[in-house]
Amino acid sequence: MTDQVQVDPVWAGGLSQRAGGSGSSGDWILRDCSLQLPRAALTAIVGPSGAGKTSLMYCLSGLDRPHEGRVLLDGTDIYGLGRERRAKYLRSTVGFVFQQYNLISYLNVEENVLLPEQLAGRRVPREQVTAMLTQFGLQDKRETAASALSGGEQQRVALCRAMLLRPSIVFADEPTGALDSANSQLVLRILRDLTVQGTTVVMVTHDIDAAALADRVVFMRDGSITGVSGRLDSDAILTRMRQLPVTGAASRGN
Numbered sequence: 218m219t220d221q222v223q224v225d226p227v228w229a230g231g232l233s234q235r236a237g238g239s240g241s242s243g244d245w246i247l248r249d250c251s252l253q254l255p256r257a258a259l260t261a262i263v264g265p266s267g268a269g270k271t272s273l274m275y276c277l278s279g280l281d282r283p284h285e286g287r288v289l290l291d292g293t294d295i296y297g298l299g300r301e302r303r304a305k306y307l308r309s310t311v312g313f314v315f316q317q318y319n320l321i322s323y324l325n326v327e328e329n330v331l332l333p334e335q336l337a338g339r340r341v342p343r344e345q346v347t348a349m350l351t352q353f354g355l356q357d358k359r360e361t362a363a364s365a366l367s368g369g370e371q372q373r374v375a376l377c378r379a380m381l382l383r384p385s386i387v388f389a390d391e392p393t394g395a396l397d398s399a400n401s402q403l404v405l406r407i408l409r410d411l412t413v414q415g416t417t418v419v420m421v422t423h424d425i426d427a428a429a430l431a432d433r434v435v436f437m438r439d440g441s442i443t444g445v446s447g448r449l450d451s452d453a454i455l456t457r458m459r460q461l462p463v464t465g466a467a468s469r470g471n
């Protein structure tokens with residue numbers, strides 16, 4: 218019999234970051250941030266503009282090495298890996314979705330979804346692509362150029378691309394930021410469905426209604442995590458955001 222050790226998919230300890238990246242001597246933009254997130258949950262990171270939400274997500278997801286601190290994804294210390302091994306590990310573990318979709322406008326839906334794998338010299342079975350396009354309601358758009366899609370469709374293509382290799386963790390930076398209400402609902406429903414299937418989803422959002430759908434809400438201000446809660450309704454999230462203490466993140470010596 219083997220012991221099943223339950224590992225948090227996202228664990229961060231003592232993350233601090235300077236403007237301009239880990240090697241820079243810029244101002245502190247993240248200060249001693251620690252958190253652990255449960256598997257198969259939707260987490261929203263909220264806070265005022267400039268609070269450090271995107272910076273935290275970039276450090277958590279391997280896009281930006283922190284000046285100090287550690288990040289474990291599925292139990293692996295990602296910044297303890299060399300650059301190549303980290304890239305390989307992240308490719309198989311993490312998916313990314315951004316506000317601006319990052320699609321190539323003249324490529325069609327299928328080509329956009331497959332692009333990262335093609336650039337990496339890997340083939341994806343056609344049935345797998347078909348299954349993913351169907352899951353995201355894009356089966357009829359397979360050969361449509363990205364430039365001819367609505368914003369909601371483009372974001373679904375970006376989600377499909379992020380999920381193609383079934384990553385266990387998805388990081389989304391303002392995934393509904395450029396969408397109207399109906400398309401926001403659709404994208405949020407897809408993110409929720411992913412958690413039901415076992416994926417851990419972490420999103421940065423200004424959208425309080427989106428945050429109210431999250432299982433966990435991380436509150437930030439001035440580069441610090443000021444609180445973590447379970448599910449809250451929109452009013453409670455707004456109230457907690459207004460009550461956040463000012464922590465003076467930039468006060469530590471430079």
Ligand SMILES: Nc1ncnc2c1ncn2[C@@H]1O[C@H](COP(=O)(O)OP(=O)(O)OP(=O)(O)O)[C@@H](O)[C@H]1O
Binds near residue numbers: 237243265270271273
């Ligand atoms: N590369 C950089 N160089 C200089 N300053 C930076 C850099 N990246 C971020 N900052 C600063 O760090 C702070 C946090 O930025 P960040 O984008 O993480 O905040 P945010 O909470 O995501 O903001 P928003 O909600 O407006 O997107 C801001 O004051 C920002 O100007």
